[in-house]
Amino acid sequence: MLSKRIIPCLDVRAGKLTKGIKFKDNMDIGDPVEAAREYYEQGADEIVFYDITASSDERNIMIDVVERVARTIFIPFSVGGGIRNLDDMRKVILAGAEKVSVNSAAVVNPEIITEGAGAFGSQCIVLGMDVKEVEKTKKIPSGYEIVIHGGRKFTGIDALWWAREAERLGAGEICLNSIDADGTQDGYELNLTALISENVHIPVIASGGAGKPEHLAAVLTTGKADAALIASMVHYRTYTIAGIKQYLHEHQIKTRMSW
Amino acid sequence: MIAIIDYKAGNLTSVARALENIGEEYLITDESCLLKKATHVIFPGVGAAGEAMNYLREKKLAAWIREWVNEGKPLMGICLGTQIILEYSEENDTSCIGLVAGRTKRFSDKMTESGIPLKIPHMGWNSVAFRRSHPVFENINPEAEFYFVHSYYPAPANDAAVLGITGYGINFCSVLAVENLVAMQFHPEKSGRPGLQILRNFCAWRPLC
Numbered sequence: 001m002l003s004k005r006i007i008p009c010l011d012v013r014a015g016k017l018t019k020g021i022k023f024k025d026n027m028d029i030g031d032p033v034e035a036a037r038e039y040y041e042q043g044a045d046e047i048v049f050y051d052i053t054a055s056s057d058e059r060n061i062m063i064d065v066v067e068r069v070a071r072t073i074f075i076p077f078s079v080g081g082g083i084r085n086l087d088d089m090r091k092v093i094l095a096g097a098e099k100v101s102v103n104s105a106a107v108v109n110p111e112i113i114t115e116g117a118g119a120f121g122s123q124c125i126v127l128g129m130d131v132k133e134v135e136k137t138k139k140i141p142s143g144y145e146i147v148i149h150g151g152r153k154f155t156g157i158d159a160l161w162w163a164r165e166a167e168r169l170g171a172g173e174i175c176l177n178s179i180d181a182d183g184t185q186d187g188y189e190l191n192l193t194a195l196i197s198e199n200v201h202i203p204v205i206a207s208g209g210a211g212k213p214e215h216l217a218a219v220l221t222t223g224k225a226d227a228a229l230i231a232s233m234v235h236y237r238t239y240t241i242a243g244i245k246q247y248l249h250e251h252q253i254k255t256r257m258s259w
Numbered sequence: 260m261i262a263i264i265d266y267k268a269g270n271l272t273s274v275a276r277a278l279e280n281i282g283e284e285y286l287i288t289d290e291s292c293l294l295k296k297a298t299h300v301i302f303p304g305v306g307a308a309g310e311a312m313n314y315l316r317e318k319k320l321a322a323w324i325r326e327w328v329n330e331g332k333p334l335m336g337i338c339l340g341t342q343i344i345l346e347y348s349e350e351n352d353t354s355c356i357g358l359v360a361g362r363t364k365r366f367s368d369k370m371t372e373s374g375i376p377l378k379i380p381h382m383g384w385n386s387v388a389f390r391r392s393h394p395v396f397e398n399i400n401p402e403a404e405f406y407f408v409h410s411y412y413p414a415p416a417n418d419a420a421v422l423g424i425t426g427y428g429i430n431f432c433s434v435l436a437v438e439n440l441v442a443m444q445f446h447p448e449k450s451g452r453p454g455l456q457i458l459r460n461f462c463a464w465r466p467l468c
Contacts, residue, residue, distance in 0.1 A: 001372060001385070001386075001426055001427070002377075002381065002383050002384070002385050002407075002427055003383060003384040003385065003404060004383075005383050005384065040451070045383070045384055070272065070273065070276050071276050071279065071280070074276075074277055074280065074448060074449060074450070074451055074452075074454060074455055075406065075449055075450075075451050076406060076449050094272065095272075096272050096273060096276060098273070098449065121305055121306060121307075122380075123305070123380060123382065123408045172380065172382070173382065201368070201378055201379060202378060202380075203378050203382050203383070224375075226378065226382075226383070227383070256384040256404040257402060258400050258402035258403050258404065258453075259451050259452060259453075
């Protein structure tokens with residue numbers, strides 16, 4: 001039986017973590033490569049890097065980070081943030097990332113999904129979706145709308161329609177982020193996650209709102225998610241990945257327990 | 260020296276990085292004259308069976324691999340590299356290398372587990388039940404899990420070729436082993452420590468002795 005995946009997310013800017021991560025002895029780690037190593041050792045099933053890039057110089061720094069991560073950890077990892085075209089994808093994949101994640105760029109130019117899947121295989125292409133709950137209308141029948149540019153811009157696109165469309169275009173996986181839940185640490189948006197996960201045939205990673213192990217248990221059962229993204233709850237060492245997995249194990253949710 | 264066969268099917272860097280990590284020298288090539296220098300050959304691959312076979316035939320690598328295995332030298336198949344050592348793949352209706360009797364089949368879209376529909380590809384970590392011990396899988400914790408990402412699976416005709424079994428809707432052959440050939444559907448280079456151990460075991464394997 002397939003295990004549910006626990007995936008820490010690291011935000012990177014100009015080759016450094018945007019917020020230092022606390023580890024043993026309360027030492028702060030600012031180097032994304034060291035943080036990746038630490039989570040690899042702790043039992044992360046995959047790692048997501050989100051590159052908050054402002055310039056092309058910083059983009060090149062990120063490629064160097066990806067290369068060093070690929071020499072350090074031997075589990076899959078993905079890179080998202082600022083991937084705009086096939087060339088951006090190619091650089092990240094050749095540097096050693098398993099997957100690339102596209103978000104705003106795919107909304108503006110959906111063909112990037114098909115092109116990426118054609119060039120590297122569907123399994124490499126993750127569609128990142130930022131979603132906000134809105135009133136159900138004719139245009140947004142699911143009551144969930146796609147937003148871009150970090151949640152600042154509404155697109156008028158229905159989230160459920162977009163998830164299905166992205167699958168049709170060749171996305172291999174969806175990373176579904178609830179802007180409403182993001183940063184609250186009050187739990188994932190379960191209704192949204194279940195709605196999307198039940199209506200596509202590709203895996204869905206739930207994102208936004210994780211604060212306690214109970215939240216992961218809920219989104220991996222009620223929320224029908226295949227994987228759960230976590231950030232602050234492990235970055236500040238409130239919980240460890242091993243501890244979260246132990247909790248899920250005690251609640252009959254299968255994760256990888258040996259590493 | 261370990262040779263990684265480059266047949267333009269996906270990214271080979273991750274296998275190379277894993278070999279660097281365990282201190283093995285390697286070369287990546289699609290030239291059979293260079294492959295001759297190797298003691299061990301890894302046949303990796305991410306991509307589609309049809310294109311892969313076209314390339315292998317064009318570079319006369321399909322015949323070369325057959326010869327290598329017939330000489331009793333160690334070959335490791337990974338993912339697509341495992342699927343196309345069988346005779347036939349349902350993917351792109353492809354006639355394959357045929358080192359092992361059997362076919363590569365697609366998972367059914369209608370599979371369920373405890374009533375829940377299963378997604379395709381089978382993506383993520385899953386366990387392998389080994390039927391017998393094998394030098395390439397020594398010192399692997401039975402609880403270990405491995406990273407899979409695939410929509411097709413190998414189905415060898417001869418049950419004796421099946422070394423490991425994984426459950427995903429059905430029980431499929433996730434590891435096959437015939438004499439000096441070992442092939443797995445999962446990615447050892449992305450399966451953490453147990454995966455690196457498999458690569459290390461393979462590089463130390465001397466099936467002719």
